[in-house]
Amino acid sequence: MAEAIIGGLLAGNVCRPELLWATDPVPARCDRLKSQFAVRVGSDNRQAVAWADVVILAVKPQALPHVLEETGSELHRVLVISIAAGITIQSIMTQAPGAQRVIRAMPNMPALVREGMTALAWTNALSEQDKEIGRAVFQAVGRVIPIEERLMDAVTGLSGSGPAYVFQAIEALADGGVKMGLPRQTAEVLAAQTVLGAAKMVLESGDHPAKLKDRVASPGGTTIAGLHRLEEGRFRATLMGAVEAATKRSQELAR
Secondary structure: OHHHHHHHHHHOOOOOHHHOEEEOOOHHHHHHHHHHHOOEEEOOHHHHHHHOOEEEEOOOHHHHHHHHHHHHHHHHHOEEEEOOOOOOHHHHHHHOOOOOOEEEEEOOHHHHHOOEEEEEEEOOOOOHHHHHHHHHHHHOOEEEEEOOHHHHHHHHHHHHOHHHHHHHHHHHHHHHHHHOOOOHHHHHHHHHHHHHHHHHHHHHHOOOHHHHHHHHOOOOOHHHHHHHHHHHOOHHHHHHHHHHHHHHHHHHHHO
16 A cells, blocks of 8 residues: 555655655565655664654554554654554554644555545644645545544445455456356456446436436346346345444454
């Protein structure tokens, strides 16, 4: 995810390479980041934070306590953006006393192709400029929506885990095409582009998905026959259940 953010910031001309400093404990990863993006790299988190105005904590949740312990004394003067899943703003502020300007972000995997969906929550201490910086970082890799932090687990269950549900739906659609005689590669392109196009129609038309569905399903036609089979398989209830299960698991992990 860190590489996706760096790539988006540079491709979108949000900042120049010399304004980015990426740290990683693995030298080979640092070498790859420097070669790919021409940014400053290193392994000293404290030094990088002391240099920065904005710090993005793009680490696994289990690694965050160590990073906060290492850099906490410098975080009081910077805008902190965390993408560590399940870690609350209050937890960061407790582990790094003095850190007040904190944004919690939940991006998702399509950020890798700059079509991500990121939810942002922030503290009351943030200025409008801080909020705009947070939005700009993630708008470089997709869409951004602000939410109340208490809803972050639901975001995790929907857009965080959601790409996996969609990948499975694309796979199943392609399998259906193969079953009906289409070549595998053709079926996968048809399925993926169909999902992409349908999603774009929802976002750009502003119409309710049900209204768009009704425009495709003509009386007595092929689409309504397919929709009937989906209803028999409890398609909608199954997707709702997946979001619920993932949300509850996110809540468990946060505890």
